[in-house]
Amino acid sequence: MPSVDFVNVTKRFDGVLAVDRATFDVESGEYVCVLGPTGSGKTTLLRLIAGLLKPDDGIILFDGRPVNAVEAHNRNAVYVPQQYALFPHLTVLQNVAFGPLARGKSEDEALEIARQTLEMVRLSGRAQALPSELSGGMQQRVALARGLASGSSLLLLDEPLGALDARLRLELRHRLRELVKQSGITAIHVTHDRDEAMSVADRIMVLRDGRILDYNQPIRVYTRPTGIFVANLIGGASFLEGIVEKVAPDSIVVRIRGGLLIKAPAEPLAIDERVILGIRKERVQISPSKLQAENVLEGQVRESRFLGSTREYVIRLTNGDTILSRRFLESENPAFAPQQRISVSFEQSDVMIFTYPPHGLRNELAMI
Amino acid sequence: MQNAKTKADGSFLILHDLLTAIERLSASPLIVKSVYSVALGFFLLIVIAPAIVGILAQLLLLPSLTLSAAVVARMRSAVVWSFVIGLTVSSLDVLAGIPLAWLIVRRRRHWTTILDSLADIPFIIPTVALGFSVLEFWSTPSGIGAILGANKALSQGMLLIILLHFAFSFPVIVRVMVGEFLNYRETFEVAARTLGASAFTAVRTVTLPILRPGLLAAFLLALARSLSETGATIVVAGAFENGTVFIKNARDAGLASAVVISSVLLIACSLLVFAFIKIVTPRIRTAPLRVWPNFERKLSSRSTVRARDAVSLLVFFVFVLLPCLFIAFPAIEAVANGTIKEAVADVGPWHVFWSSMLLSYIVALLATGVNVVLGLPVAVLIARNRIGQHATKIVDALVDVPIIVPSLALGVSLKFFWSNMGALPEFWVLVLAHTTITYSYFVRAMAASVQGIAPELEEAARTLGAHPFRVFRKITLPLTKYSLLSGAILVFTRSVDETGATSAVSATLKTAPVLLVDWIRGSVAVTSSELALGIGFLAATSFLALVVLRSITLRQPKRK
Numbered sequence: 001m002p003s004v005d006f007v008n009v010t011k012r013f014d015g016v017l018a019v020d021r022a023t024f025d026v027e028s029g030e031y032v033c034v035l036g037p038t039g040s041g042k043t044t045l046l047r048l049i050a051g052l053l054k055p056d057d058g059i060i061l062f063d064g065r066p067v068n069a070v071e072a073h074n075r076n077a078v079y080v081p082q083q084y085a086l087f088p089h090l091t092v093l094q095n096v097a098f099g100p101l102a103r104g105k106s107e108d109e110a111l112e113i114a115r116q117t118l119e120m121v122r123l124s125g126r127a128q129a130l131p132s133e134l135s136g137g138m139q140q141r142v143a144l145a146r147g148l149a150s151g152s153s154l155l156l157l158d159e160p161l162g163a164l165d166a167r168l169r170l171e172l173r174h175r176l177r178e179l180v181k182q183s184g185i186t187a188i189h190v191t192h193d194r195d196e197a198m199s200v201a202d203r204i205m206v207l208r209d210g211r212i213l214d215y216n217q218p219i220r221v222y223t224r225p226t227g228i229f230v231a232n233l234i235g236g237a238s239f240l241e242g243i244v245e246k247v248a249p250d251s252i253v254v255r256i257r258g259g260l261l262i263k264a265p266a267e268p269l270a271i272d273e274r275v276i277l278g279i280r281k282e283r284v285q286i287s288p289s290k291l292q293a294e295n296v297l298e299g300q301v302r303e304s305r306f307l308g309s310t311r312e313y314v315i316r317l318t319n320g321d322t323i324l325s326r327r328f329l330e331s332e333n334p335a336f337a338p339q340q341r342i343s344v345s346f347e348q349s350d351v352m353i354f355t356y357p358p359h360g361l362r363n364e365l366a367m368i
Numbered sequence: 369m370q371n372a373k374t375k376a377d378g379s380f381l382i383l384h385d386l387l388t389a390i391e392r393l394s395a396s397p398l399i400v401k402s403v404y405s406v407a408l409g410f411f412l413l414i415v416i417a418p419a420i421v422g423i424l425a426q427l428l429l430l431p432s433l434t435l436s437a438a439v440v441a442r443m444r445s446a447v448v449w450s451f452v453i454g455l456t457v458s459s460l461d462v463l464a465g466i467p468l469a470w471l472i473v474r475r476r477r478h479w480t481t482i483l484d485s486l487a488d489i490p491f492i493i494p495t496v497a498l499g500f501s502v503l504e505f506w507s508t509p510s511g512i513g514a515i516l517g518a519n520k521a522l523s524q525g526m527l528l529i530i531l532l533h534f535a536f537s538f539p540v541i542v543r544v545m546v547g548e549f550l551n552y553r554e555t556f557e558v559a560a561r562t563l564g565a566s567a568f569t570a571v572r573t574v575t576l577p578i579l580r581p582g583l584l585a586a587f588l589l590a591l592a593r594s595l596s597e598t599g600a601t602i603v604v605a606g607a608f609e610n611g612t613v614f615i616k617n618a619r620d621a622g623l624a625s626a627v628v629i630s631s632v633l634l635i636a637c638s639l640l641v642f643a644f645i646k647i648v649t650p651r652i653r654t655a656p657l658r659v660w661p662n663f664e665r666k667l668s669s670r671s672t673v674r675a676r677d678a679v680s681l682l683v684f685f686v687f688v689l690l691p692c693l694f695i696a697f698p699a700i701e702a703v704a705n706g707t708i709k710e711a712v713a714d715v716g717p718w719h720v721f722w723s724s725m726l727l728s729y730i731v732a733l734l735a736t737g738v739n740v741v742l743g744l745p746v747a748v749l750i751a752r753n754r755i756g757q758h759a760t761k762i763v764d765a766l767v768d769v770p771i772i773v774p775s776l777a778l779g780v781s782l783k784f785f786w787s788n789m790g791a792l793p794e795f796w797v798l799v800l801a802h803t804t805i806t807y808s809y810f811v812r813a814m815a816a817s818v819q820g821i822a823p824e825l826e827e828a829a830r831t832l833g834a835h836p837f838r839v840f841r842k843i844t845l846p847l848t849k850y851s852l853l854s855g856a857i858l859v860f861t862r863s864v865d866e867t868g869a870t871s872a873v874s875a876t877l878k879t880a881p882v883l884l885v886d887w888i889r890g891s892v893a894v895t896s897s898e899l900a901l902g903i904g905f906l907a908a909t910s911f912l913a914l915v916v917l918r919s920i921t922l923r924q925p926k927r928k
Contacts, residue, residue: 050562072561073570073665085559089577094657098573101659102565150563 002062002076002154002186003028004049009058011044011210018044020210021058026188026203028063031180033197034190035233036207042190045207046156049188050079062154073102077154082162084143086131092118092142093127099150117149118142120179137168144176148183155180157189161196169193173200194234198222206230228276228354228364237278237352238323239361244273251348258319263294264351274356276364281326283350286313286342293345299323300341304334311335315344387841394837404754407745408763414800415807416766419773422781423635426628435626443614443630447637450611453526454594457533458541461590462583464687465541466576467680472542473549475677485915487542487684490535490692491861492910494881495868497903499600500888501695502532511694524606532604533597535688537590543858544586547813547851548579551820566668569659584649585816588642589809592768595638598776598868599885612774619776631777638772643765696907698900707897711905717894721883721902725909728880731795732863735802739810739859740852747814748844752823764815771808778805779872786873794877801873802863809858817851818844857914864910880906 004026011019018041026032034042047053048060051072059066067075078099086095093114100110118124121141131139140160147155160176161169177200180187191197197204198218206214206221206229214226225231228239242254245261247269254262254275262277269275285291286301302322303314306329313325313336323344327335336342357364393399435443472484490498505511506522513521522528556578560570576583598612605613611634618626666672702708711718746763753760770778782804786797821844829839845852867881878886884902887894894902 050558052558052562072558073564073566075562076564077562079558079562081555081559083555085553085555087556087560087574087578089580090657097657098560098565099563101657102560102563102569102661104659104661107658146563152562152564156562 003064004154004186004188005059005061005064007059007061009048009055009060011041011048011053011055013044017210019048019055022210022212023058024205024212024215026186029184029186031177031187031189031200031202032205033201033203034188034205034207035192035194035197037192037233039209040207041210042192042207043158044210046079046158046188046190049154050077050156051075052079075154076152077156078147078150078152079156080143080147080158080160082159084131084139084163086139086142086146088131091128091130092123092134095131095142096146096149099146099152103151113149113151114145117145120148120182121145136164137172140164140172144179148179148185153185155185155187157187159190159192161191161193169196176200198234204234206233225278225352228278228357228361231278231352231354232365235280236324237280238284239365240277240279240321240323241356241361242275242277244269244271244275247271252353254353256319257321258317260297260317260319262351263348264353265349267353269353269355276354276356276361278352278354279323279346279350280352281312281324283346284323284325285345286315286325286327286336287345288336288340288342290343291345294348295351296343296345297323298341299344301336301338303338304336306334315342317344387837391835391838391841394840395835400836404745404749407742408749408755410742411746411763411766411807415804416769418782418785418800419770419778419804420781422783422785423628423631423773423777426781426784427632430625430628432625433629435623435629439618439623439626442609443626443633446609446614447611447630447634449526449609450595450634451637451641453529453533453610454591457530457537457594458587458590460530460534461538461541462587464680464683465538465586466545466583467676468684469542469545469549470571471677471680472546483681483684484546485911486689487539488857488861488914489689489907489911490539491858492865492907492914493692493696493903494865494884494906495536495597496599496603496881496885496888497695497906498536498692498865499532499603501693501903502535502600502691503528503604505691505694506531524604525608526610528604528606529601529608529610531687531691532600533594535691536597536600537593538684538688540589540593540858541586543854544582544589544813545579547817547854548582548586550850551817552579564661565659566661566665567673568667569661569664572664573657573659581650582816584645585812588645588768589771589812592638592642592771592808595634596772596774596778598774599871612776615774615776619780627777627780631774631780635769635773635777639765639769642768642772646765693907696900696904698897699904702897702901702904705897707895707901711898711901717887717892717898720878721880721905724878724880724883725906727877728864728906729909731798731802731879732860734799735806735863736810736856736860738799738803739807740856743807743810743855744814747811748818748840750811750815751818767808767811767815769808770804770806775805775866775868776872779869782869783873794874798870798874798877798879801869802866805866805869806859806862809862810855813851813855813858814848817848821847861910861914864906 006022006024009019009022010017022045034045036042044053048055051067051070055068060068087098090098093111096114096117097110100113101107105113115124115127118127121144123138123141123145126134126138131142134142161172164172173196189200201218203216204218204221205212208229214221214230221230222234225234231237240256242256242262244252245255246253248266250266251263252266252269254264254277256262264277285293290296297317299315299317301313302316305312309329310326311329311334315323315325317323325344472480493501506528507524508521511521552575556574557570560574561567565573596612598616601610601612602616609617611630615627615630618630710716714722749755750760750764782801786792786800825843826839829843834842865881867885870879871882871885884906886892887899887902
């Protein structure tokens with residue numbers, strides 16, 4: 001199985017940077033998700049790996065060997081485009097047998113491989129159907145089977161579940177990972193759905209404007225994001241502006257609007273430095289009575305949003321800032337009514353602290 | 369300045385109001401139905417009826433249907449040869465045309481844009497001039513004989529007919545396939561490449577099978593062009609007879625029955641062959657998928673691709689462009705010997721020439737205008753199956769009639785029909801004849817293109833509140849502009865260079881190609897440089913018009 005390395009890879013389109021000095025590695029057999037908003041360079045990155053685009057600068061290596069000059073058909077990296085690109089004039093079986101045939105297998109061998117792979121994706125019964133006769137979910141599985149059957153050890157999936165409905169997406173994403181892991185191949189999966197990325201990836205790469213902002217295990221990206229943009233993209237949070245009031249060896253104290261003080265984990269920051277604090281919604285506790293915690297604030301419920309298994313409360317703090325709290329659904333009726341005065345609390349370790357971004361908080365929170 | 373701006377603003381306002389009024393009108397189903405009915409009525413009564421009724425009426429009016437055994441044998445062999453030549457030429461066209469169309473679309477360089485325009489040259493040279501040009505190039509000591517030796521020059525006959533038909537039908541394939549390749553979604557090819565297929569394998573197993581309907585349409589157009597061409601074929605045929613040459617020879621020999629019977633036979637056989645190809649080909653299941661990876665990889669290597677490009681260009685220049693332009697080469701002398709000054713000064717034969725040029729362009733513009741306006745609704749009817757499956761199939765089949773019918777037979781038929789329809793001025797008979805002759809080119813191109821647009825796009829626009837005319841103007845039209853333009857180019861150039869039928873329908877009015885035929889045949893005494901210059905003017909003005917039109921309308925975004 002190949003490992004993939006990017007060393008300072010840059011790609012421009014008409015002078016606009018689509019990938020900006022990207023340096024990263026994908027280990028052999030790893031499942032990596034590339035996450036980012038529209039136009040962040042995800043597909044370009046995938047097409048560079050596939051050999052469908054050539055980098056303007058930098059080196060791409062497969063198993064330590066540069067592949068910049070290797071053509072797409074010799075890279076052994078299968079690109080599965082967003083709309084699957086199943087060949088409309090070929091049957092499902094012929095579509096899946098296409099890769100082995102193109103790579104020199106005999107017709108009998110290729111058909112045997114295709115049949116086995118269709119078995120894997122549970123589509124043997126539709127082998128003679130044309131792609132247009134299949135549902136979206138089936139087409140997705142045929143596209144996957146076609147990729148797996150080709151014998152390639154690197155699978156490049158461009159929004160593989162993007163065209164499916166939400167329920168099917170949930171069902172198929174685990175099956176997708178299972179199949180990839182079963183086959184022991186390396187997979188790079190582009191998506192803009194953070195839940196999808198979190199649940200299938202060994203590592204998540206976050207892209208914005210062609211730059212890699214974060215690349216780590218899902219839990220690390222979630223709990224210790226490298227910046228406000230990443231924190232907001234992965235899981236969402238409430239962000240509060242403040243100034244460093246006190247720096248201690250094990251903590252720092254930040255003064256937010258209205259003179260309220262918040263204790264945060266220690267970071268190498270200086271007194272009076274402008275910072276942004278981020279607090280995940282599910283880490284914010286709310287109660288009608290005053291809570292015991294390291295950070296306790298007062299506020300008023302402005303809105304309660306029903307989200308299925310959870311309920312989200314929008315709380316206006318006494319200083320005018322807004323903070324969100326998410327709780328598992330306790331009953332049919334919300335535990336807190338709008339306008340109700342409540343106490344808000346969170347632990348020091350739950351506070352993420354970021355230096356103030358040069359272009360302001362709003363810019364960091366913009367998704368496009 | 370201010371005045372001019374106000375005036376321009378005023379014109380835009382009037383145009384805007386007019387379009388809004390049409391959009392509102394298009395909301396009424398009655399108006400929409402009326403538009404389709406008028407277009408369909410025009411097609412059936414003005415385009416098709418004269419072409420079919422004229423010839424059938426003549427058949428019914430024949431005193432006797434019997435022909436001598438010798439004439440029957442000649443006729444049978446001529447019709448068979450028509451199909452042998454037509455099918456051979458169309459197959460060669462496909463083999464040579466696809467790589468050139470590919471080169472034009474995928475290379476995307478300035479020179480390929482010029483190449484794209486050069487591919488239209490055979491369209492804009494009058495067919496009879498084309499015949500003489502091909503004859504001069506391949507069979508005279510000053511042509512290929514000058515390079516390969518006089519004994520290598522070809523004599524008139526079947527081979528020369530094949531070379532001629534290849535020269536003028538080749539651009540048809542290139543034009544249609546360029547449009548197909550431009551509209552093709554490359555994702556399929558990309559997927560095939562990353563699955564390990566070489567470029568050649570991807571195109572052979574994925575791209576071309578997906579583009580099969582377009583390829584088939586192009587093949588049929590080329591076949592029709594070969595089957596129906598008369599004027600130029602006569603020039604290069606010598607003693608050899610194919611269907612159209614037989615009709616001409618029979619006409620010259622005063623064999624009226626043979627003319628009518630052979631025309632009807634040729635038309636009937638053509639319709640049968642067309643129907644067979646159209647019905648059978650789409651039903652052929654794809655052959656088993658076979659790949660020869662190593663061999664096809666070699667075919668995809670850079671050196672082989674370069675060699676293929678070079679061969680495509682060589683074939684185009686040697687077998688198409690040079691033979692077509694050969695007759696215009698003496699035009700270079702015309703600059704040196706002062707003929708060009710005479711031409712500009714409008715003296716000698718040039719006065720008549722310029723009037724006939726003007727007539728040619730007026731007729732071509734009118735025919736193109738009528739076809740675009742009245743052909744578009746019919747193209748939509750066909751593409752969207754608006755009149756039911758059976759009726760659509762019939763209309764679809766009838767659209768091909770004007771290009772299948774040999775142009776001389778068509779001219780005879782149209783003249784017979786219109787001369788019996790009362791006192792229609794000759795100019796309008798000419799316009800109507802050209803409308804009939806060129807009708808199929810536009811409707812075919814547009815119907816294929818509209819079929820390629822997902823109906824969901826139009827439906828989405830409708831649900832967003834757009835009236836049918838607005839949907840057409842803002843969604844359908846912009847998405848089909850290349851086909852619209854290539855259809856219009858085909859109509860315009862075909863009209864400008866049409867000779868056979870034009871000479872049959874008009875007794876006094878002479879379009880430029882008809883006048884040039886007189887010059888070629890010596891009925892008007894002109895020098896070789898005058899003749900070359902005349903052909904050069906006709907070809908150059910059409911070519912310039914095409915280049916300008918294309919550069920204005922087709923500002924394609926650069927591929928990344």
